[in-house]
Amino acid sequence: MQESAYAKINLSLDVVCRRTDGYHELSMIMLPLTFHDTLSIEFSDEDCWTSDKAMPFDDTNTIVRAVKLMRDTYQLKQHFKIDCHKVIPMQAGLAGGSADAAAVMRGINQLCNLNIPDKDLAALGKQIGADVPFCVINKPAYVSGIGEKIEPFKPVFDYEIILVKPAMGVSTASAFNLLDFKSAKHPDIAKIVSALKEGHDEEWLPLIGNTLEQPAFKLVPRIGELKQQMMEDGFDAVLMSGSGSALFGLTRNHQLIEEIIASNPYADCVCYHTNLLK
Incomplete structure (x- = not known):
């Protein structure tokens, strides 16, 4: 099966303050874009990661981390072959890595018939990164906290x-x-x-x-x-x-x-x- 990993932009972003836990309190408007990576996800005898772009498939990779998180959380025995056609550039502020992780989580949810609601996947995804919850939801939203509080809304936007x-x-x-x-x-x-x-x-x-x-x-x-x-x-x-x-x-x-x-x-x-x- 294939999953699209959609990029995002921050139509506005306010760093409100530094928190005592070392994170920053944010207030943002986030919009999902049609611009996306494409991930192919299927069952395999062992975990296998490939991409058309050079990237380290180690413990820092969000695809690898998403698989491990889903397996540990839901006691999955299956292994997966995942190929990432990478389009979203890195170090861009477009949430490319977070979008890939979210796509993996949605894909495994569907492939394994887990029937986990998106809101639960989003809550789980914040263990990988602050933008992952939004990338699971993929709807225009007001986002606050460190990125985990998501309030979707419908903008009138034709640009x-x-x-x-x-x-x-x-x-x-x-x-x-x-x-x-x-x-x-x-x-x-x-x-x-x-x-x-x-x-x-x-x-x-x-x-x-x-x-x-x-x-x-x-x-x-x-x-x-x-x-x-x-x-x-x-x-x-x-x-x-x-x-x-x-x-x-x-x-x-x-x-x-x-x-x-x-x-x-x-x-x-x-x-x-x-x-x-x-």
Whole structure:
């Protein structure tokens, strides 16, 4: 069987504070995209992992960890052959690894006829990573806590999306460590969600922001340069997703997307055209 592992963007992200447990309290709007990896999952005599892209299949790999978590939690005796056709770039802020883990969990749930509700899979998935619960649900949502509190909602959203991934990535740990709470932007997430539900673009477009842009721009100045260039190219809004380094641009102008994809004016970057997953 095949499972799609859908990427996400953070339409807005606020790092509210540092918690006493070492994590950060977050307030985010997360949107699933049609842009995805494809995983083939089947029974096998022994566990076997393959991919068309070089990746370490060790204890750090989210696919390997997802299989182990499902096996340990539900006392599974079966073994699996999993092949990953990798499209989502790494160190991009698009949740590629988390999406793969979520796809494995959904696939094993179906393949083994476990009938585990998505909300239970999502709760289990936070043991692998903060974005995994959202990637299990795959619905536009207000997300808080460290990523485990998910409140789906229906946005009025008809923009096409371009993803622009520069060659350099951003270390999530470094971005959080460098964050200056006093000077960073803290978007009004509640107001943006309300405007999205009503379809008031003129209200939410100027409000979107990402607290982690501040440290990411310092770590990789190229991201800030790209954001400025994309805005000058005519996108209605441009923002970094997650801790970077990918940026996304929003537009209703399909021709603009086609021209950018065809010419790729952003040196050292890879561009992808995608849409909101519905």
